[in-house]
Amino acid sequence: MDLRVPEQEKAFRDEVRTFLEESLTPEIREAGRMVTSVFAPVKEAMAWQRILNDKGWAAPHWPKEFGGTGWSVTQRAIFAEELVRAETPPLVPMGLHMCGPCLIGCGTEEQQQEYLPKILNGEHFWCQGYSEPGSGSDLASLKTFAEKDGDDYILNGTKIWTTYAHYANKMFALVRTNRDGKPQQGITFLLLDMDLPGITIEPIVGLDEVSEQCQVFFDNVRVPQKNRVGEENDGWTVAKYLLTFERGGQEYAPGLNVMLEKIRLMAEKQQTAFGPLNQDPVWQYKFAALEADVLALEFTEMRIKSALSAGKDPGALSSMSKILGTELLQKVTELRIETLGSQSVIWQPQALVPGEEQPVIGPEYALTAMPHYLNSRACSIYGGSNEVQRGIIAKAVLGL
Amino acid sequence: MNFQLSEEQQMLADSAKRFVRDNSDVEKHRQNKKLMPLDAATWQQFADLGWLAVPFEEEHGGLGMGQLETMVLLEALGEGLIMAPYIATVVLGGGFLRQASAAQQAETIPALLEGKLQVAFAAEEYERVFTLENTAMAAEVQGTDVVLNGIKSCVMNGDQADLLVVLARTGGQPGDQDGLSLFLVDANAPGVERVAHRTVDGRQGAEIRFNQVKVSEAARIGELNGGYAIARDVLHEGLLALSAESVGSLSVLLNETVEYSKTRNQFGMPIGKFQVLQFRMADMFIAMEQTRSLLLAATLKTVEGHDDAAKAVHAMKAQLGRAGRKIAQEAIQIHGGMGMTDELGVGHYVKRVTGVDGLFGNADVHLMAMARSA
Numbered sequence: 001m002d003l004r005v006p007e008q009e010k011a012f013r014d015e016v017r018t019f020l021e022e023s024l025t026p027e028i029r030e031a032g033r034m035v036t037s038v039f040a041p042v043k044e045a046m047a048w049q050r051i052l053n054d055k056g057w058a059a060p061h062w063p064k065e066f067g068g069t070g071w072s073v074t075q076r077a078i079f080a081e082e083l084v085r086a087e088t089p090p091l092v093p094m095g096l097h098m099c100g101p102c103l104i105g106c107g108t109e110e111q112q113q114e115y116l117p118k119i120l121n122g123e124h125f126w127c128q129g130y131s132e133p134g135s136g137s138d139l140a141s142l143k144t145f146a147e148k149d150g151d152d153y154i155l156n157g158t159k160i161w162t163t164y165a166h167y168a169n170k171m172f173a174l175v176r177t178n179r180d181g182k183p184q185q186g187i188t189f190l191l192l193d194m195d196l197p198g199i200t201i202e203p204i205v206g207l208d209e210v211s212e213q214c215q216v217f218f219d220n221v222r223v224p225q226k227n228r229v230g231e232e233n234d235g236w237t238v239a240k241y242l243l244t245f246e247r248g249g250q251e252y253a254p255g256l257n258v259m260l261e262k263i264r265l266m267a268e269k270q271q272t273a274f275g276p277l278n279q280d281p282v283w284q285y286k287f288a289a290l291e292a293d294v295l296a297l298e299f300t301e302m303r304i305k306s307a308l309s310a311g312k313d314p315g316a317l318s319s320m321s322k323i324l325g326t327e328l329l330q331k332v333t334e335l336r337i338e339t340l341g342s343q344s345v346i347w348q349p350q351a352l353v354p355g356e357e358q359p360v361i362g363p364e365y366a367l368t369a370m371p372h373y374l375n376s377r378a379c380s381i382y383g384g385s386n387e388v389q390r391g392i393i394a395k396a397v398l399g400l
Numbered sequence: 401m402n403f404q405l406s407e408e409q410q411m412l413a414d415s416a417k418r419f420v421r422d423n424s425d426v427e428k429h430r431q432n433k434k435l436m437p438l439d440a441a442t443w444q445q446f447a448d449l450g451w452l453a454v455p456f457e458e459e460h461g462g463l464g465m466g467q468l469e470t471m472v473l474l475e476a477l478g479e480g481l482i483m484a485p486y487i488a489t490v491v492l493g494g495g496f497l498r499q500a501s502a503a504q505q506a507e508t509i510p511a512l513l514e515g516k517l518q519v520a521f522a523a524e525e526y527e528r529v530f531t532l533e534n535t536a537m538a539a540e541v542q543g544t545d546v547v548l549n550g551i552k553s554c555v556m557n558g559d560q561a562d563l564l565v566v567l568a569r570t571g572g573q574p575g576d577q578d579g580l581s582l583f584l585v586d587a588n589a590p591g592v593e594r595v596a597h598r599t600v601d602g603r604q605g606a607e608i609r610f611n612q613v614k615v616s617e618a619a620r621i622g623e624l625n626g627g628y629a630i631a632r633d634v635l636h637e638g639l640l641a642l643s644a645e646s647v648g649s650l651s652v653l654l655n656e657t658v659e660y661s662k663t664r665n666q667f668g669m670p671i672g673k674f675q676v677l678q679f680r681m682a683d684m685f686i687a688m689e690q691t692r693s694l695l696l697a698a699t700l701k702t703v704e705g706h707d708d709a710a711k712a713v714h715a716m717k718a719q720l721g722r723a724g725r726k727i728a729q730e731a732i733q734i735h736g737g738m739g740m741t742d743e744l745g746v747g748h749y750v751k752r753v754t755g756v757d758g759l760f761g762n763a764d765v766h767l768m769a770m771a772r773s774a
């Protein structure tokens with residue numbers, strides 16, 4: 001065991017840095033710097049995706065034959081770290097990280113050929129139709145029904161928390177095709193166009209006054225059966241495939257380290273009656289506690305990468321990472337508002353909209369703190385709530 | 401010892417609760433996507449109900465009531481998330497005016513009682529962790545006048561205010577209690593520039609710039625360099641009121657979360673039946689009741705003039721920050737996605753209690769103040 005970095009990895013890191021330096025436009029950098037969510041402003045995120053795609057780097061995690069890079073686990077991690085360090089806007093994940101992998105694993109060749117290139121180049125903008133008003137943590141209880149009619153399905157029901165549905169032209173959805181038996185066994189994975197007759201999209205305004213989520217309504221929407229991925233009533237398998245593909249895919253520590261460093265700089269600027277806040281023992285204690293947690297997570301994530309590189313299943317470790325990553329993100333955003341005091345109470349979300357020439361009131365570095373704190377409360381709710389994640393550890397790992 | 405409300409206090413509580421039942425501001429918070437002017441009609445209603453007169457002496461046309469009555473009133477207003485700037489104008493503004501000269505009082509209190517004068521306390525400064533002693537903004541003494549230069553930040557009600565109470569340094573260094581002075585400044589005086597902004601809780605504040613603003617001796621409250629004690633006492637009254645209001649808001653957050661958990665079904669039963677959520681809601685309840693206990697401790701010790709009253713006020717504001725954070729975070733988590741929306745009331749209550757922690761020193765600041773006051 002060692003932590004030495006091989007020369008070729010250093011060279012790769014330099015290559016990535018040089019590319020980022022040369023290809024990031026001021027608008028894209030600005031959007032990345034002002035991000036307060038895992039979802040970046042659409043225009044800048046898609047512009048950035050097109051630049052990456054031109055370089056062949058939009059989907060490093062895909063197999064090479066479908067447009068991936070063929071990089072090692074370590075190279076992919078280096079790439080992800082450098083994106084975070086350069087504060088690039090995160091790419092919109094629904095196509096690249098969700099639908100794409102599902103099609104790679106479970107789609108027909110025809111579906112792969114039709115959709116994957118358009119995911120890469122951004123022509124198709126996907127949204128995810130999973131949750132429903134009555135089916136959140138208990139996703140398998142979903143009720144949106146797809147009734148067979150000739151060569152089509154006819155959809156009725158509603159989906160909620162559909163991120164960026166109001167920007168999307170495609171949706172991948174879990175729908176019910178059988179109401180009998182175990183709930184997981186009557187679910188089908190469908191692809192559909194967002195401009196089909198009978199679809200209504202209602203944006204939902206969030207706590208941060210941004211409409212990131214939507215509710216989508218289906219009223220007798222006709223979807224061709226050829227848009228099914230996998231077998232009928234076997235959509236749960238497709239959805240689960242995504243989880244195995246994604247395992248260890250997301251790393252939180254690099255982003256958390258960037259945020260902590262910025263908070264340290266903010267604390268240097270805040271004067272207490274006894275000197276700068278970063279010299280205050282209470283602040284130092286809280287900061288150090290988070291640094292320790294993030295260092296631990298960084299090595300948990302390295303253990304996952306090490307296992308994956310060796311072709312092993314990281315198992316329990318990857319179950320932890322969503323819980324740790326999201327809750328540490330929440331704590332880091334909390335320390336940031338505590339560091340800023342009343343400066344984080346000033347509310348000017350319009351100044352975060354790219355291209356708005358809104359003068360900032362107060363220190364510019366305080367601008368994202370409160371919106372990000374509020375937005376990050378969602379992280380422990382979405383993608384399988386952290387209660388569900390703890391249940392998985394208890395059941396699948398501890399055997400309780 | 402008796403923690404029961406008097407008949408008079410009960411009447412005030414009942415009237416405030418009736419008002420809130422008819423006038424909850426949750427819908428207003430939902431609509432409130434840009435800076436809103438003062439809701440003059442509601443403010444006039446406050447005047448008509450006699451609420452603006454609560455903390456003023458009878459000789460000034462007030463009701464001669466104190467912090468206990470303010471607590472009762474504010475707790476009810478907090479339940480309805482009422483946005484009216486009562487604390488800025490009546491509790492803080494009124495608190496300072498009660499310490500002002502007879503001439504200053506004659507000029508201001510009647511208008512305030514009629515609902516025609518708004519006040520704001522300009523205390524906080526950018527990049528300075530708030531305590532009164534940490535104030536840096538300079539006020540230069542020139543003969544009998546004083547010239548103010550500098551910026552005050554996040555002044556609650558700052559844009560609506562007609563009158564500013566400005567805390568500035570006429571001597572000493574940041575960290576010193578000595579050398580602080582208080583001035584009444586016309587918000588529209590030459591050299592006063594205000595940039596209004598919303599605050600996270602849907603209310604309004606302002607950055608206020610003072611550029612060579614000259615005020616006369618007659619505009620000072622208290623002694624030159626001797627403003628600290630007045631500022632501390634009035635600020636502590638403001639903190640009591642802020643905490644009372646927040647206890648009202650926290651109780652709504654708790655109740656709404658509990659009710660939601662009874663009606664939201666997942667895995668074939670209401671989520672409130674899951675023990676993991678029951679324990680967490682029990683902890684929310686405990687945190688809220690502990691906050692209420694410290695509110696009573698701080699208020700009663702202040703009213704009765706106990707030696708450790710200031711320490712209890714710090715404890716209360718610290719508890720408010722910590723319990724408020726916990727209750728707000730759990731309220732969102734247990735509501736799931738719905739808790740993240742602008743549509744439900746819960747998010748607006750969360751934003752209020754989160755904002756309150758950041759005002760006039762957060763939990764860390766007040767715990768340190770408590771440690772240093774021991």
